[in-house]
Amino acid sequence: MQRPWVVATLFCLNAAAAGASPANLLPVAQKLPITPDNFCLGAQNVLKTAKQVLTDELAVLCTGNTATTLFKNLIAAPYAGTGTPALTQVFAPRADNNARTSEIMVAFAMRIPKTAVNTLLVEEKHAIVPYDSEAQPPPLGNQLANMKMSFQFMEPPKNEGDADTTFALQQTVDTRSVAVNFKDVSNHELRQYILHPDNFDFFMAGRTLVAPTEQFKKSVVVRGFMTDPADATKTLVVTVAHFLMNSRDQHEQLVLAFSNFLTTDVSKLYQEQIKP
Secondary structure (H helix, E strand, O other), X not given: OOOHHHHHHHHHHHHHHOOOOHHHOOOOOOOOOOOHHHHHHHHHHHHOOOOOOOHHHHHHHEEOOEEOHHHHHHHHOOEOOOOXXXXXXXXXXXXXXXXXXXXXXXXXXXXXXXXXHHHXXXXXXXXXXXXEHHHOOOOHHHOOOOEXXXXXXXXXXXXXXXXXXXXXXXXXXXXXXXXXXXXXXXXXXXXXXXXXXOXXXXXXXXXXXXXXXXXXXXXXXXXXXXXXXXXXXXXXXXEEXXXXXXXXXXXXXXXXXXXXHHXXXXXXXXXXXXXX
């Protein structure tokens, strides 16, 4: 669900994506230097009102209003469609044998050959792209065989005035292997934020788990969008993904399976982004 003024904003975003100048659609109240620090400034302002809990994930990118070294390193060497995407571990995967949980947190960056407005608009389309581990080429297709993930949009939740757009997603994970066998259905919220008023260079999306399930205790994906300072026709996208899951006493296999899913998802997202 969208706030009334956001309908107009989204109209302008779509018009901008079609080639119209944002300056002709909305007055530019803030024209900021395109820097990681100004992304962080906007993100911290969002945190003050956001209903989503994104603190731990944003802390990977920002210390207050200042970009972290990791943030700067990620956007200095972003994935641009060649080779296998590299995931940076924020910390080594954690196993809690008493609680039977596995925790992973990774980050990655991409450079998309589109404006920030166009790049943000693809986020909604990509949210329901399915995954099938068996369809992946080796070695990604040889781990935790037959893990399928599917997604569908649900009735949008009420927008409480904290985000610019809000979507509800249902995720189904179905795994059939010798080591791990489960099916899990979970609900998630996808919220998108304009980080600075009337500014088309900085955006953020957050996807969070609505309620824990048997498999997922925490699931948070934060994605930041920033116009490439070196080329205004391109966008730097940085993502932090954080999962706390039921390990089912198969910590290493589970971590590998979800790491492979994320690696594949980066490639899929990039391919989705570069479509005309």
